[in-house]
Amino acid sequence: MIEAPEAPAYLETLLLVLDLFGVFFFAVSGSLLAARRRFDLIGSVFLAFLAGLGGGVVRDLIINEDVPNAFANPLYLIPPALAATLVYFRLVTQGRLRRTLLVFDAAGLALFCVTGTRTALAAGIEPVMAILLGVATGVVGGLLRDVVANEVPEIFNRHGLYAVPALFGAGLSSLLWTLDVFNWLTAGLVMMAVFAFRLISFRRRWTAPNAAHGSSS
Template structure:
């Protein structure tokens, strides 16, 4: 069961890859990487989650290697950021909104694809989250950063993906899945991420933890 026609889904995939690739390329610029580094981070962020999912479920070769559009999108994004990064930085808020939309779409589509390949509800939801957030983890590791979804001082990122993917898995398990409910799952994850950005929602830390840890101090408590 598909929420969109194959052609529309492909274009939405490419749009999500484009937005994710922008975040990777911009991080590379901030890190003063050369053009190869910018392209690597763009590719890793845009395609990393989907490639990981496809390899786990056995959908090989992954879609990123079967469709030239999936490969060219991060490449074009890299060129755009190399020459226009000051302008792209200025519309960073809009990029965050589209990133939230990509998060909602990919966590749902990733869960559905994993379920179609025979995975159970929990495993399918986990791969849905990996599809949405995996590229960002690869990006941050390559850039020698603590991954965004592990940082307490950033708005929640994995939680909206978990909610969206978990909702899809429950609907599939109870045979309540349809076009409308799938669209609602996308909107749910998207809305949660936008709300987190607007209100500064963060995940709780360890119980009764009172000391603060300075970023980049090697984890030593103050």
């Protein structure tokens, strides 16, 4: 591990807020998927918590935090509960359920790959390993959500890139941190870039190379 510089208090607060928004966006995607699969309210709440908190819990366990943030700070319980409530009362749905789910999922991915990388760097993790933890924070919640709901995980969906935008965001965040220019503005710009990257790749059906060179799609 490397010794990480102490971040300003305002940046810590901002990143906590962004992390909570990331939890909310992923949690909404979980509850929307539960609605699409016609799960009951308990299933919706479970998927909301799993999608919203799964990536952060895995990250914190790997970093060897005493207690993962999701269990140490009660604020992390609010976004999943709110997400399940909004979906239950149909305040988040609007017909094109698949597109709505995609947008919330992309927003969660964008926030988590940045905040996850920054959390790992602040804990003293080497930049390259911090990138991997940032990607894990971004994709694990959605992976768990889809597996539990018996869906093909988005990370394996051929219609659009998923892990690549997360890797881009995590790598750029690590670079900005190394250059000592990681702040609220640069973090926000990276998040917006990842969000746009994910949605454009889905719309244009960009794909990563096949596992075996020369094989058909």
